[in-house]
Amino acid sequence: MEILVFDFGGTQGRCGLASRDGKLSRVLRLQRSNGEEGGTWFERLLAAGRGIVSQQTRTVAVSFGGPVATDGRILSMHVAGWEKVDLRGELSRAFRLPIVVENDANCGALGEFHFGAGRGKRTIAYMTVSTGIGGGVILDGKLYRGAHGMAAEFGHMVLHPGPNAPQYAAGKPGVLEALSSGPAIARDARAKLAELKLPVPEKLTAKDVFDAAGRSENWACDVLGDAIGHLGRGVAAAICAYDVERVVIGGGVAQAGKLLFEPLREKVAAYIPHYLAEKYDIVPAELGDDAPMLGAVALVADV
């Protein structure tokens, strides 16, 4: 069985063909132009899919970068114009094939569970730390969606109680996303540099902060100490909630490697109740950008 897979994101999109065992081929990557309207962007992604779909294609599987209703309508999106799209309906008209849609965090969890860092486990939490913080969980071998498809919203847990808790995008003050996402790390780094009267570069990303920490620069180590501490409480909260065997961390920030994972494991160990100690591990995602597409494959391939 051949599957046409899409990864619909707000800034990037991909499509490709996949076999049931997770081999991807003919993968196309598209970049949304600055200010490109949602409908046009959507049409371009569809056109890319039409270019590779074949007589052997039996299903269309979609990982979508935002909440999707059970009827396949897009519930919320940073892309102007997408909130009106009947995702499943449009895909169905375009390809006349069965359509499966799931949000990207759940797809990422499924991908890592079946084809990546979660292989061999029954119960895992997947957390993606980049521009935002999202998540998905596989409990007793099955994707757990929640009553409204919104489970595992780790980025929206309020982990900072203070009246001065930082805020980020549309989230509430003090949510994990406002404390440990890439933009949160960059924001805190700029503030720390300014506080220390050090030069603040015009462009500064979380990667720059990790690089500086790798050179043992104190300001960067301080900023990351806080951000990873908060992330550690988020991971520990997920372990307390689900009692998982493994936490898989993906997303851009996870590419910092041991500069992230070594302190993170220490922090989580300090936050976890003693009877859960050593009952879990925390590992990097293995599939990178392919996780959501492979998760979408797992949705239909019944692996």
Add this chain to the structure above:
Amino acid sequence: MEILVFDFGGTQGRCGLASRDGKLSRVLRLQRSNGEEGGTWFERLLAAGRGIVSQQTRTVAVSFGGPVATDGRILSMHVAGWEKVDLRGELSRAFRLPIVVENDANCGALGEFHFGAGRGKRTIAYMTVSTGIGGGVILDGKLYRGAHGMAAEFGHMVLHPGPNAPQYAAGKPGVLEALSSGPAIARDARAKLAELKLPVPEKLTAKDVFDAAGRSENWACDVLGDAIGHLGRGVAAAICAYDVERVVIGGGVAQAGKLLFEPLREKVAAYIPHYLAEKYDIVPAELGDDAPMLGAVALVADV
């Protein structure tokens, strides 16, 4: 089918007979004497059960006040001498009937789900707030235990990041149990009264603090504002984790009624992401002390 049910707690114990549809009869309540050794206390509870078991009894169902291994051994207990007890083995020898054992928080969740405040829902979180804070979850109609039977440990989520985060019993600093349990409320109330140079009563419980808040005494309102704020973040974290339809709150502190539930609902609404707003409700438990026993019944009655 008649079921012999036990509720084994560290200070109180109960046993009774139950029908499959959750009717309890011949309920006996025992109180552990001060300093009574774990083995003796256990024997007294067994003896009470022997006094009521009948020819019609087909199963023994046990709610246990602490973590229990999948093989039925007690994993940890505040009662000296209980950590050695082979719970399932002893019960099996005493009654020569099939034995089902589950921890009390999971039993409470099952009880409320099948016979109490969770009836008619598919996905609920149950949180018990008293001396400690425990929990259990029913996801898509089934008790979710976690990989090691330790899921839904809400009381152990670290929700206070500060270096001066309060600590309580064996928990880590800043865990929810150290912020919003009955003893945490009483501790903060004593500190607040001392700070205001008001008389500090020799005995002061969370109930006294709620009573004072009911009389609009400022010190009590302040203390509860903080404690309920933290509890609100714990409840919101549970909703973010599981996307439940309903949160059921039981335990001694929940008996404060609207003095707890009105501000708690407000706090949770302030902490929850907008797309989960109004997708859940927060209600008091209905079964009181009977919840764990009725949950144990549900375990075997296949309701």
